[in-house]
Amino acid sequence: MAKRESNFINMLLTLFAVTFIASASLGLVNEMTRDAIKNANIKAQQKAIAAVLPKFDKLGKSFKIPPKGETDSLELFPALDANGNVVGTAVKTYTNKGFSGHFELMVGFTPDGTISGYQVLQHQETPGLGSKMGEWFRNKDKPKQDIIGKNPGKVNFTVSKDGGDIDAITAATISSRAFLDAVRRAYNTWKNETDATSGSTPQKDDQTKGGNS
Amino acid sequence: MSQMKNFTKGFLKENPVFVLLLGMCPTLGVTSSAINGMGMGLATTFVLVMANLVVSLVKSGIPDKVRIPSFIVIIATFVTIVQLLMQAYLPSLYESLGLFIPLIVVNCIVLGRAEAFASKNTVWSSILDGLGMGLGFTFALILLGSVREFLGSGKIFGLVIYPENYGSLIFVLAPGAFIALGYLIAIINKLKKA
Amino acid sequence: MQYIIIIISAIFVNNIVLAQFLGICPFLGVSKKTSTAVGMAGAVAFVMTLATIVTYLIQRNILEPLNVAYLQTISFILVIAALVQLVEIILKKVSPALYQALGVFLPLITTNCAILGVAILTIQKDFNLMEGVVFAISTAIGFGLALVIFAGLREHLDLMNVPKGLKGTPIALITAGILAMAFMGFSGIV
Numbered sequence: 001m002a003k004r005e006s007n008f009i010n011m012l013l014t015l016f017a018v019t020f021i022a023s024a025s026l027g028l029v030n031e032m033t034r035d036a037i038k039n040a041n042i043k044a045q046q047k048a049i050a051a052v053l054p055k056f057d058k059l060g061k062s063f064k065i066p067p068k069g070e071t072d073s074l075e076l077f078p079a080l081d082a083n084g085n086v087v088g089t090a091v092k093t094y095t096n097k098g099f100s101g102h103f104e105l106m107v108g109f110t111p112d113g114t115i116s117g118y119q120v121l122q123h124q125e126t127p128g129l130g131s132k133m134g135e136w137f138r139n140k141d142k143p144k145q146d147i148i149g150k151n152p153g154k155v156n157f158t159v160s161k162d163g164g165d166i167d168a169i170t171a172a173t174i175s176s177r178a179f180l181d182a183v184r185r186a187y188n189t190w191k192n193e194t195d196a197t198s199g200s201t202p203q204k205d206d207q208t209k210g211g212n213s
Numbered sequence: 214m215s216q217m218k219n220f221t222k223g224f225l226k227e228n229p230v231f232v233l234l235l236g237m238c239p240t241l242g243v244t245s246s247a248i249n250g251m252g253m254g255l256a257t258t259f260v261l262v263m264a265n266l267v268v269s270l271v272k273s274g275i276p277d278k279v280r281i282p283s284f285i286v287i288i289a290t291f292v293t294i295v296q297l298l299m300q301a302y303l304p305s306l307y308e309s310l311g312l313f314i315p316l317i318v319v320n321c322i323v324l325g326r327a328e329a330f331a332s333k334n335t336v337w338s339s340i341l342d343g344l345g346m347g348l349g350f351t352f353a354l355i356l357l358g359s360v361r362e363f364l365g366s367g368k369i370f371g372l373v374i375y376p377e378n379y380g381s382l383i384f385v386l387a388p389g390a391f392i393a394l395g396y397l398i399a400i401i402n403k404l405k406k407a
Numbered sequence: 408m409q410y411i412i413i414i415i416s417a418i419f420v421n422n423i424v425l426a427q428f429l430g431i432c433p434f435l436g437v438s439k440k441t442s443t444a445v446g447m448a449g450a451v452a453f454v455m456t457l458a459t460i461v462t463y464l465i466q467r468n469i470l471e472p473l474n475v476a477y478l479q480t481i482s483f484i485l486v487i488a489a490l491v492q493l494v495e496i497i498l499k500k501v502s503p504a505l506y507q508a509l510g511v512f513l514p515l516i517t518t519n520c521a522i523l524g525v526a527i528l529t530i531q532k533d534f535n536l537m538e539g540v541v542f543a544i545s546t547a548i549g550f551g552l553a554l555v556i557f558a559g560l561r562e563h564l565d566l567m568n569v570p571k572g573l574k575g576t577p578i579a580l581i582t583a584g585i586l587a588m589a590f591m592g593f594s595g596i597v
Contacts, residue, residue: 011279018275018283022290022481029294030477036301044304099594100421101532122308126386174594234576237435238520242428282488285517289481297477315480315527319518321432387426388587395580399572 045092052108052117053079053088060086067189074189088116089194093186097178100124105179107186111194114151118183130175137179142167152187220341223349230353231401235321239313240354241390247370250358252306254351256299257317258344260291264323265343267291268331284327285318292318322350360393361385410541413534417545419593423521424553425586430521434554435579444558446505448551450498450513452544454490455522459543461486462526463536483526484517491517521550557586 049059056079064073077090088111094104103123108116120134137147144160144167157180158164161173168176229235239257244250267287275283296314299307307314317323326346331339359369365385367375383389417423424430433447462483470476495513498506506513516522525546529539560582569578 005276007276010276014275014283015279015286018286019481022286023478026290026293026297026477026481027475029297033297033301037297040301040304124311129382234435235432237431238428241431281514282485285484285488286481289484293477293480296480312524312527312531316429316520316524318480318484319520319523321515321518324518383588386591387428388584388591390428391580391584391587395573395577395584398580399577402577403572 048092048106048119048121049077049079049090049108051119052090052106054108054110054116056080056087057082065189065193067185068192074186076190076193086111089190091186091190092121093182093189095178095182095185097174097181098123098125099130099172099174099178100126103178103182105182105186107183109187109190112151113153113187113191114149115147115183117148125175126172129169129172132169132172133175133179136169136176137166147183152184153191157184157187216338216341219338220345223342223345223347224352225349225405227346228349228353228401229322229346230350230357231398233322233325235325236350238316239320240357241387241394243310243313244354244358244361244390245365245385246309246362246368247355247358249306249309250354250356251351252303253310253313254347254354256295256310256314257320257323258347258351259295260288260317261323261326261343261347261350262340263291263343264288264327265331265339266336268327269334269336269339272332280332281324281328284324284332288323288327289318322346357390357394357397360397361389364393365389409538413538413541414545417542418549418552419590422549422553422590423525423546424550425583425590427524429524430519430550433515433519434557434583435576436515439558439561441555441558441562443508444554445551446509448547448554450494450509451516451519451521451550452547454487454494454516455525455547455550456540456543457490458483458487458522459526459529459539460536461490463529463539466530479527479530483523487522487526488517521546553586553590557583560586 058080060078060080062075062077064075066073072094074094075092077092078086079088079090081087088108090106090108092104092106094102096102101124103125104121105118106121107118110116118137123131123133125131125133136145139145144165147157147166150157155166156164157166159166159168159173159176159180161168162177164180166176166180223229225232227233230237230240236257239253243253264284264287268284271283292315295317296307299310299314326342330342334342361384363369363374364381365383366377366380367373368377381389384393421427424434430451433451465482465486466479470479470482491514494516495506498509498513525543529542532542534542561579564578564582573581
């Protein structure tokens with residue numbers, strides 16, 4: 001079949017037409033899938049929050065806070081019971097020290113700072129090694145690895161190799177260190193936030209009591 | 214060649230991975246499990262068929278000197294469509310395949326078929342060629358993925374065959390991919406001669 | 408300090424060919440002789456670095472502000488295709504011998520997954536322009552390293568008594584696997 005002649009005008013027109021049609025179709029598909037993509041992301045997030053917290057009735061307003069001295073914010077999701085009391089807070093945290101760099105976790109804390117659950121959100125750690133962190137740190141049969149039920153305020157959340165209390169994944173020390181780094185970041189940010197907001201309440205009650213007698 | 218032969222050549226005789234040795238990057242990169250291999254294979258098949266179709270349709274309208282850039286834009290468009298659709302409706306597969314989805318655009322198989330076949334054949338032949346090559350590619354990926362998943366973690370498609378602790382982790386990692394593919398090609402060469 | 412980590416990681420720990428599976432086609436295709444391997448590595452290094460710079464600028468200054476991130480794949484691959492054309496023209500004038508030696512593999516640099524891969528990874532890892540350039544150059548060095556080592560190994564293999572079924576591609580792949588295993592030894596460094 002004869003092709004169009006390869007002169008300058010034809011080449012330019014063809015390239016322009018092809019690129020234009022391509023971009024237009026992509027714009028269309030992008031519009032069509034935009035909501036579905038957003039919903040898929042939200043659903044995944046809700047699932048992660050539910051997986052790391054004890055039973056709750058509704059979610060309070062989520063907010064973002066940068067950890068002390070850092071610029072990237074963590075997102076905190078307080079979960080409430082039917083009376084509006086906080087039963088737990090899920091924290092979306094991250095670390096940049098993974099074997100393959102950045103990865104994200106969702107960690108759940110009960111009001112006293114104990115970890116109620118965690119879930120690895122997205123990572124590019126080595127399959128079979130670092131990727132084991134999804135299950136390794138919740139192993140009920142191995143209390144030295146299990147972080148569920150432990151409180152980073154009371155337990156040393158670094159790997160045993162560095163003098164801490166948590167056993168790292170065999171042959172995946174870097175991923176383990178990074179994992180705990182993310183958990184500590186979440187705990188510290190959550191603790192600072194909780195201390196800051198609950199600091200004023202007890203004093204008010206005392207003053208009211210004192211006034212009545 | 215008859216249309217039947219056109220369609221089936223992609224499976225064994227001209228299998229893109231085992232015979233033509235094209236598309237190596239995704240072959241090694243996503244076959245740590247059978248399901249990932251299948252997902253990638255099907256996504257690539259979609260791009261292959263659609264790209265072959267469009268290239269065959271417009272082949273007489275594109276001046277010779279700009280055919281490669283034009284083909285690339287057409288292929289890139291379908292790759293992006295696959296990306297968006299996966300992100301929307303198959304988010305977990307999208308996460309596992311990661312970087313390799315946009316890399317379909319530089320999969321030598323796709324550009325290779327567009328240039329070698331679709332730009333010189335009828336629409337229907339091109340569709341069959343794309344489908345055959347794509348499914349042959351998928352078959353190769355599933356085969357390699359199953360071998361690596363079985364040897365590495367005792368599972369196939371997630372079904373536990375033997376406990377993971379007895380698996381040879383190396384097959385799930387990079388070196389194992391090279392080695393497994395090497396032996397598979399040797400075995401297939403032997404079978405072809407027989 | 409950050410740069411040292413990027414460099415060591417890109418060259419050794421996360422070697423683009425042996426750990427990330429990008430750039431396999433030229434790896435298997437051009438690595439038969441050490442001299443061609445070096446030439447190919449040089450061409451790839453040049454295109455990779457330039458491509459990373461241009462695609463980074465396009466991503467930050469055009470795609471993101473206009474909210475058309477979905478055009479990333481198309482725009483990136485077009486940039487790479489154009490750059491390879493440029494390299495071809497320059498190489499023809501500057502070193503016709505190398506141009507001949509690389510042959511059909513030169514235009515094939517366009518489909519080198521490593522180049523598009525590095526461009527996308529730079530955006531994914533959230534590097535700034537300087538970090539991106541360092542990343543690209545280090546990756547290219549890692550690519551070249553893997554290519555040259557492998558070429559040396561293959562030159563030896565040609566002189567050996569390989570079982571008939573394994574001759575050619577199979578033994579090359581198995582050797583690559585063992586090389587990849589060796590590189591895994593670097594994983595404790597970073």
